[in-house]
Amino acid sequence: MINLDKTYKILVINPGSTSTKIAIYNNEKEIFLDTVRHSIEDLEEYETVYGQYEFRKKVILEKLNERTSDLKDIAAVVGRGGNMKPVVGGTYRVNDQMIEDLKDGVMGQHASNLGGILAAEIATMLQVPAFVVDPVVVDEFHDLSRISGIPDIQRKSKDHPLNQKAAGRKAAEELGGEYNKFNFLIVHLGGGISVGIHKKGRIIDVNNSLDGDGPFSPERGGGLPVGSLIDLCYSGKYTKEELRKMIVGRGGLVGYLGTNDTRKVSRRAKLGDKKAELVYKAMAYQVAKEIGAGAAVLKGEVDAIILTGGIAFDELFVNWIREYVDFIGKVIVYPGEFEMLALAQGVLRVFNKKEDIQIYK
Structure with a gap:
């Protein structure tokens, strides 16, 4: 918990798909x-994520106009x-450079760019x-994490750092210390599933849950077995777009x-x-395998395994994971x-001088 003598009023904006x-x-x-939920019909007329900008801004301003008294003294x-x-x-x-890179989607197109x-x-x-805080492209990998096995392919850090790091800070507080003093294995259980290896406050490795890495998930x-995937790609049954949708959207x-x-x-x-x-049990099994791999990276020095995200509400799924990983260390659940x-x-944290403002270059 951040204790401040002064009260700061902060407006938060989170665009999702x-x-x-x-x-x-x-x-x-x-x-x-x-x-505010957006239907497919609301969004399909926009060819790019940035094309949704005026539409999303209008939605936000309409909501804020209903709360004008709350906008007083926004810090x-x-x-x-x-x-x-x-x-x-x-x-x-x-800053201006960040805005330009978000408009271009230099690391990919997603509503979070807005x-x-x-x-x-x-x-x-x-x-x-x-x-912005802990963006989706947080990259704190060490050199070993980047090697894929194919020189033309580099492993990338692309997961759920905002929610993972928030869960890590919450657990650290409950354990009586600072996030950067602990080793955690933090599992985000949502539409995508990521298992982050947090070593002293840095995510030194994580599966790329967007591009096909680690456990399968709800979608x-x-x-995947690479040879079989290559065969599927050249089978003539599917277009490139259909295969991508099969991996992200229609998989799992x-x-x-x-x-x-x-x-x-x-x-x-x-x-x-x-x-x-x-x-469903196979999905839990694959999550547990990824946790085990993370424990090996930390050489067994695991202070806690943290399960978070929407699926963490399901005791059946959580207990299946527990059966496999209880021997590694304490399991904490933040649904x-x-x-x-x-x-x-x-x-x-910045206003309270707990952290310095980071400069985007």
Whole structure:
């Protein structure tokens, strides 16, 4: 918990693939939170992520106009950090170079690219600074982590650093210390699944949960047998776009069971659906294998295994993982995600001089 004598009011903006979340915090106390859902029809007319900018800005301003009294004394605006150039973790002041790189999507196209751009625009209107915190491209890999086995392919750090680091800080506080003093294995269990190896405050390795690495997930294929994948690519059955969608979007539970809703899958397993149980348990099995690999990287020096994200609400799935990894160390479960609060906390750490502002170059 960040204890501040002064109260800072912080506006938080988090654009997701099919939603825009807006919140206002007094220090760490949430005083307003709203999630605007966007239909496929709302978004399909835009050819690029940046093309959605005016649409998303209009949505945010409409919501804020309903809360004009809450906008008084806003100290900063913070947005979710998107696909700019790789950076170390921390809180970054939005600058012109960052905005250009987010517009271009230099590391990929995702709605999070709009977070810093929208934060900067609205911060200018309010005459306050704009920030992003622990963007999706946080890269704290050591050299060994980058080697793939094929010289033309380098392993990349692309996962869920905002929620992972927030969970790590929460666990460190409960364990009576600072995040940068512990070794954690932190598992984000969502539409994508990432297992981060956190060594003294840095994510030194993690599976690339977006591009096909590590465990399969509700809608992603995860690490696949490469030879079989090559055969599939040249089978003539699928286009490049169809194969990409098969790996990210129609893989995992969607591919096997026709749904990405783990609540439905869990219910089916409990009611005796043997296929649902087998596939769902295989997903937990692969998560446990990735945790075991992370424990090896840390040479067994694991202070805690932390499970977070939406699937962590499911005790059936969590207990399956526990059965495999309890011998490694303490398992801590933080269901859900902490992205909105984590964004506000990043700004508070800077305002409270717990961290320096990072400069994006």
